[in-house]
Amino acid sequence: MSKGRASKTAYIGARLLDPATGLDETGDILTEDERIIGIGPNLFGGSPPSDAIVIDSNGLCASPGLIDMRVQIREPGEEHKESLRSAAEAAVAGGVTSMVCLPNTEPVLDDEATLEFVARRARLQALTKVYAYGAATKGLAGKELAEYGLLADAGAVGFTDGTVAISNSQVMRRVLSYAATFDLLVIQHPEDPALAGTGVMNSGETATRLGLSGIPLEAEIIMLERDIRLVEMTGGRYHAAHISTAESVKIIASAKSRGLRVTCDTAPFYSALNELSVGDYRTFAKLSPPLRSEEDRQAIVEGLKTGVIDVIASDHSPQDQDSKRLPFAQAAFGGSGLETLLAVSLDLVHNEQLTLLEVLSKLTCVPADLLGLDAGRLREGAPADLLFFDPDIGWKVIGDKFRSKSKNTPFDGRPVQGKVMRTVIDGRTVFKASPHANSA
Amino acid sequence: MLDPVFPHCHLLGIEGLSPLEINHLLDLADPYVEINRNRENASESLKGRTIVNLFFENSTRTRTSFELAALRLGANVINMQIGSSSVAKGETLIDTAVTLNAMHPDVLVVRHPQSGAVKLLSEKVNCAVINGGDGSHEHPTQALLDALTIRRRRSKIEGLKVAICGDVAHSRVARSNFYLLLTLGAEVRVIAPRTLIPSHVEKLGVQTFNDMRKGLKDCDIVMMLRVQNERMTGSLIPSVREYFRFFGLDREKLSLAKPDALIMHPGPMNRGVEIDSDVADDFERSVIREQVELGVAVRMAVLELLAKNLAATRTNVSAAS
Numbered sequence: 001m002s003k004g005r006a007s008k009t010a011y012i013g014a015r016l017l018d019p020a021t022g023l024d025e026t027g028d029i030l031t032e033d034e035r036i037i038g039i040g041p042n043l044f045g046g047s048p049p050s051d052a053i054v055i056d057s058n059g060l061c062a063s064p065g066l067i068d069m070r071v072q073i074r075e076p077g078e079e080h081k082e083s084l085r086s087a088a089e090a091a092v093a094g095g096v097t098s099m100v101c102l103p104n105t106e107p108v109l110d111d112e113a114t115l116e117f118v119a120r121r122a123r124l125q126a127l128t129k130v131y132a133y134g135a136a137t138k139g140l141a142g143k144e145l146a147e148y149g150l151l152a153d154a155g156a157v158g159f160t161d162g163t164v165a166i167s168n169s170q171v172m173r174r175v176l177s178y179a180a181t182f183d184l185l186v187i188q189h190p191e192d193p194a195l196a197g198t199g200v201m202n203s204g205e206t207a208t209r210l211g212l213s214g215i216p217l218e219a220e221i222i223m224l225e226r227d228i229r230l231v232e233m234t235g236g237r238y239h240a241a242h243i244s245t246a247e248s249v250k251i252i253a254s255a256k257s258r259g260l261r262v263t264c265d266t267a268p269f270y271s272a273l274n275e276l277s278v279g280d281y282r283t284f285a286k287l288s289p290p291l292r293s294e295e296d297r298q299a300i301v302e303g304l305k306t307g308v309i310d311v312i313a314s315d316h317s318p319q320d321q322d323s324k325r326l327p328f329a330q331a332a333f334g335g336s337g338l339e340t341l342l343a344v345s346l347d348l349v350h351n352e353q354l355t356l357l358e359v360l361s362k363l364t365c366v367p368a369d370l371l372g373l374d375a376g377r378l379r380e381g382a383p384a385d386l387l388f389f390d391p392d393i394g395w396k397v398i399g400d401k402f403r404s405k406s407k408n409t410p411f412d413g414r415p416v417q418g419k420v421m422r423t424v425i426d427g428r429t430v431f432k433a434s435p436h437a438n439s440a
Numbered sequence: 441m442l443d444p445v446f447p448h449c450h451l452l453g454i455e456g457l458s459p460l461e462i463n464h465l466l467d468l469a470d471p472y473v474e475i476n477r478n479r480e481n482a483s484e485s486l487k488g489r490t491i492v493n494l495f496f497e498n499s500t501r502t503r504t505s506f507e508l509a510a511l512r513l514g515a516n517v518i519n520m521q522i523g524s525s526s527v528a529k530g531e532t533l534i535d536t537a538v539t540l541n542a543m544h545p546d547v548l549v550v551r552h553p554q555s556g557a558v559k560l561l562s563e564k565v566n567c568a569v570i571n572g573g574d575g576s577h578e579h580p581t582q583a584l585l586d587a588l589t590i591r592r593r594r595s596k597i598e599g600l601k602v603a604i605c606g607d608v609a610h611s612r613v614a615r616s617n618f619y620l621l622l623t624l625g626a627e628v629r630v631i632a633p634r635t636l637i638p639s640h641v642e643k644l645g646v647q648t649f650n651d652m653r654k655g656l657k658d659c660d661i662v663m664m665l666r667v668q669n670e671r672m673t674g675s676l677i678p679s680v681r682e683y684f685r686f687f688g689l690d691r692e693k694l695s696l697a698k699p700d701a702l703i704m705h706p707g708p709m710n711r712g713v714e715i716d717s718d719v720a721d722d723f724e725r726s727v728i729r730e731q732v733e734l735g736v737a738v739r740m741a742v743l744e745l746l747a748k749n750l751a752a753t754r755t756n757v758s759a760a761s
Contacts, residue, residue, distance in 0.1 A: 137674075144674025145635075147682040174635050174676060181633040181650040182686075234634065 008032045009427060010048035014057035014388065016041075018064065018378035019361030029062060031384035034426040039378055057388060060421055061356070064364040064376045065097025065385035068341060069265065070241055070313035072163075072334070073099075073130070075121065076114070077106025082318035082405050084118070088126035090338040090404035092431035094314070095420040097385035098129040098368075098375050099338075103140065104162035110135035110146045112154040119155055127430040129385070131373065136161045136175050136186060142168055145178050152184055157371040158239070160187035163288060163317075163333075165223055167193050172227065176236030185370065187239045188227055190248070191289055195219040200329045202275045202290040210281065212328060215290050217245045224248055228255045231262055239370065240264040242315050244289040246299030253308045263370060265311035265362075268344035269335055269410060270300045277410055283324045283331035284399075285410040287317075304362065305353055311370065312362045314341040318406030336409045339402050344411060346391055346418035356391065384427035393419040442752045443745055449753065450562050450569040451742055453578035454619040462620060465741060466588050472737035473592070476512070485744055486515035489546040493519045494536075495572065496552040501707060501732065502572055502582075506549045509739035515747075518545075533557055534564050541565040546747055550574075555612075568746035576610045581742060582706055583616035585735040587624070589727050590661060592734075593702060598625035603656055603697070604646075605631040605687065606665030606714050609638045609676075613706045614665060618644050631655035633687065635676040636667075652686065652693050659697040663704040664689050667714050680713050690716040694725075702727050 011029040016039065018024075030038035030052065048054050068091065074081040091099050101118070103109035109118065109132055122130035134156030138144045148159055159179055165188060166172045172188075179186045196219040201207050203214025224240055228251065231238045240252065243264050255262040269287055274297045277285040285291060303309040317334025324331050345363065348354040368376030375385055397414045399407035423431035445464040454462070491510040493503050503519060510517045522536070531539075533552070540548065547568045550558045555575030562569035573579040590597055602621050608614045608630050621628050628646040630637060637648055649655030656662060667683065677683050684690075689703065703719055703726040711717045720726055 138678070145676070145678040147678040149682050149686045171675075177634040178676075178678075181635070233639075 007427065008049060008052035010044065010052040010054045011057050011062060011386070011388075012044070012048060012054060014060055014062035016062050016378060017357060017360055019357045020365040020377045021379070022357060023378065024357060026059070029378070029386065031424075031427045034384055036378065036380055036382050036384050039380060060388045060390055062378070063360050063387050063389070064378055064382075065387045065423060065425065066095045066341060066363045067367045067373065067376055068096045068099040068314045068316070068338065069311060069367040069371060070267070071099040071101050071316040071338065072104065072318065073101040074318060075105065076117065080405070081320045081323075083125070084121050084130065085125040086403065086405045087316070087318070087338065088128045088130070090316075090336075090402060091128045092423045092425070093403050093420060094339040095342045095387040095389060095423055096128060096314075096338055097387070097423060097425045098131065098373060100131040100133060100157060100371065102160065102162040103133050103135040104164075108135050108140050109133070109156075110138050110140070110151075112147075112150055115151060115154045115156060127425060129375070129425065131155070131157045131371070133158045133160045133162075133187060135159070136166055137171065140164055142166050142171055145174060148179055148184055149182055152182055157373070158185035158187050160241070161189070163189055165189045165191050165193055169226060169230065173230050173234060176230055176234040176238065180234055180236045183237065185237045185239055187241055188223070190220050190223040190227065190240045190243065191215070192219045192223045195222065199290070200286060201278050202292050204275060204293060206275045206278060210278070210328075217247060217292065217296070220245050220289055221247045221251065224251045228260065228262060231255070231260050232258070237261045238263075242267045242270065242289060242313070243303075243309065244270045244292050244296060244300065246296045249299050249303035249308050252303075253306075256308070263310045264308075265313045266300050266304065266309050267313055267315035267337060268341060269315065269337070270297065271304060272344050272347055273297065273410060281328040282410070283326065283328055284335060284408050284412060286328060286331050286333055287335050287410065288333035291410075301348065301353055304348060310362065311367045312341070312345050312359070313367070314338050316404075318404055319408045320406060324408050334408065336399065336402060336404050336406050338404060340397055340409060340411050340416065342389060342420060343395070343397075343416035343418045347416070349391065350417055384424060386422075386424040387420065388422040388424075389418060389420050391418045393417065395419055442749050446745060447749065449746070449749060451580050451746065452559050452562060452569065452571045454580045454583050454616045454623070455578065457619075457623065459623055462584070462587070462623060465584055465738070465745070466591060468745060469584070469588055469734070469738045469741035470592070472740045473734060476733070476736055484514040486510060486513035486747055489515045489747055490544075491515045491517050491547045491549065491743065492540060492545045493517065493572070494522070494540065494548050494550045495520065496522050496550075496557070497573070499551055499572070502551065505732070505735045506570075506572065506739050506743075509736050509743055512736070513740055513744060515743070533561060537561045537564040541567065546750060547743060568750045570742060570746065573612050575612065576615070577612050578616045579612040580616050581735065581738055582613050583620040584742070585731055585738040586617060586663065586704060586706070587620050588734045588738055589704065589731050590702070593727065594660065597621060600626045600660040601629065601658055602626050602661040602663060603629045603631055603659040604663045604665065605652065605655070605689065607636045607667045608632050608641065608665065609636045610668070611665050617663065618646055622646070629655050629659065631687070633677060653696055656693060656696040659701055661702050661704060662689060662694065662697055664714050666706065666708065666710060669710075684713055688712070688714055688716060689719055691718055694719055701725065704728060704731060707732065
């Protein structure tokens with residue numbers, strides 16, 4: 001994009017969807033450089049400004065670009081699984097314009113220098129906006145507090161030990177308390193590690209039949225219950241990542257009704273799949289937390305519907321072939337999620353469980369507000385991070401065609417409906433679907 | 441006869457003292473400041489009295505201050521530094537108290553790492569006991585010397601805004617100062633990361649702040665507390681550099697307090713941790729050395745008053761028998 005001269009783009013004839021305001025009508029968007037400068041029905045009265053590039057949206061849905069608040073990027077340290085560049089390519093193909101990465105890289109994101117390395121590499125390499133969480137404890141070891149004040153000043157948008165729970169109650173108390181000093185968000189992977197033990201899938205009939213050791217629901221339930229008591233005690237801000245059980249929804253609902261500053265997300269894995277996906281030892285369905293029972297899945301959908309679950313995040317966990325082509329118990333946890341985030345979330349709309357605006361709010365303005373990002377809204381002055389999609393086009397998930405370096409999707413082979421057609425970041429088109437392809 | 445305003449045998453804490461009692465102690469201490477400066481012999485009022493400094497925890501400045509105060513009043517002083525090794529010999533605190541009491545000292549100045557230990561000891565002896573600091577509970581002579589410093593600089597304490605910053609959770613100085621300053625009508629603010637603020641401290645009547653810039657706004661007095669190195673290992677605070685950035689007193693943060701705000705510190709200071717040398721050594725603002733100086737005067741007044749009260753009770757006892 002040329003510097004110094006204003007570059008305008010007019011997107012005409014789109015179905016404008018702004019979940020923050022409830023806007024849902026046909027209209028136009030005008031962007032100049034990196035910002036939206038005009039939006040609304042019949043914005044141009046039939047003739048867009050002559051100095052603007054005009055893109056006819058042909059009735060596609062136009063929403064704020066998606067914000068994915070839980071992504072593992074393996075750079076630095078394990079670039080063979082995913083790099084900032086490959087994650088960004090997967091993200092824009094999935095309509096994600098901002099992603100927040102976990103600190104479980106190598107080295108861990110627990111000092112300003114590493115955090116700034118990621119920010120700098122992201123600027124140079126990535127198409128998307130990349131934010132990062134700082135480590136809640138030094139080295140993710142669950143013992144000593146990391147430097148939240150300094151890390152927040154360096155750009156950390158929240159604090160978490162990533163895929164490891166902070167299990168020592170005294171440490172968790174201090175994490176919440178110290179973070180509250182600066183009014184920072186603490187994100188927990190709610191799973192009691194002792195109770196999860198050596199488990200590899202949900203405890204239950206399937207695990208028993210397969211002869212696999214189980215992770216009980218209680219590992220999540222107990223950790224959530226404990227954390228919420230500690231939130232009550234410390235006045236901290238707490239976010240439970242990827243909740244997966246029916247009881248978890250109840251616990252979060254009750255914490256919210258008591259006025260605690262508690263929020264949560266789930267991943268499409270948990271609203272769309274259950275433990276039967278493990279089938280015949282399919283390691284792509286080995287996730288953390290594990291896929292639960294059908295009753296739990298339904299309760300997660302219900303939690304999304306009632307608003308108890310605030311956010312949908314991809315929980316993108318790239319793993320290479322070598323980590324997954326192993327006996328089930330030895331395979332790594334995690335699923336690739338960026339490229340299926342929108343389509344699988346749209347199941348909730350097609351099944352008439354949530355409205356389109358409800359689903360989009362959990363993918364845009366709600367996570368933006370939670371993390372304090374200037375993103376997630378279609379309005380004048382907002383960054384021109386836009387997603388154009390067709391909610392109805394059907395396609396089939398094929399992991400091998402992913403842009404992500406890792407192909408480990410539990411949705412492999414699944415027919416889905418809803419396709420990203422164009423992704424715009426800071427006024428620049430960074431992804432455009434080829435018109436005839438009908439699979440990812 | 442017993443002092444009519446302060447008729448107590450011991451000084452175990454500030455909590456519970458009335459404004460009248462506190463001001464009386466400060467009034468008694470005030471003249472000793474000049475007397476000490478002029479190196480005049482104060483008096484021989486404690487001649488023949490025995491003061492025992494019984495310290496179960498390391499101390500240099502408080503012990504020296506008490507020792508000097510006692511010597512300037514003509515008393516005999518014995519210092520007993522009881523390290524943890526001696527405690528390990530197995531004698532209980534009460535046995536130590538009873539043993540010492542049998543030797544008929546007049547005043548015991550006691551410092552102990554356990555909160556409440558000095559009070560327990562005071563119940564087992566029939567001499568006067570001064571709390572020289574018990575655990576995270578109270579350090580009454582420190583609060584009195586702080587108050588005397590403020591009063592001499594600002595003529596009164598009522599209505600002043602005082603910020604107490606740092607490791608309040610583990611500070612006996614902070615607690616004694618809360619009671620004293622609130623009793624005399626000051627507004628007290630606590631500024632610290634939440635991990636260093638004890639729970640429900642607001643119930644004591646203080647306001648809490650996590651943002652030093654907000655907390656220092658318009659303060660008349662900025663009292664810094666020492667942050668002990670063992671708290672810096674990550675369990676309560678991540679690092680010295682983070683602590684200093686957000687809670688260390690430097691010129692920039694100090695600029696939010698009143699332009700003539702006084703800087704205080706009970707010592708010993710950790711320069712570059714809770715306080716920047718630039719402000720600690722500022723002659724115009726820092727009264728840290730004056731605090732140490734006035735400490736001797738305060739302790740002279742307290743020793744003299746308690747010795748007088750002790751004599752009165754002993755007279756009563758012998759008269760009755």
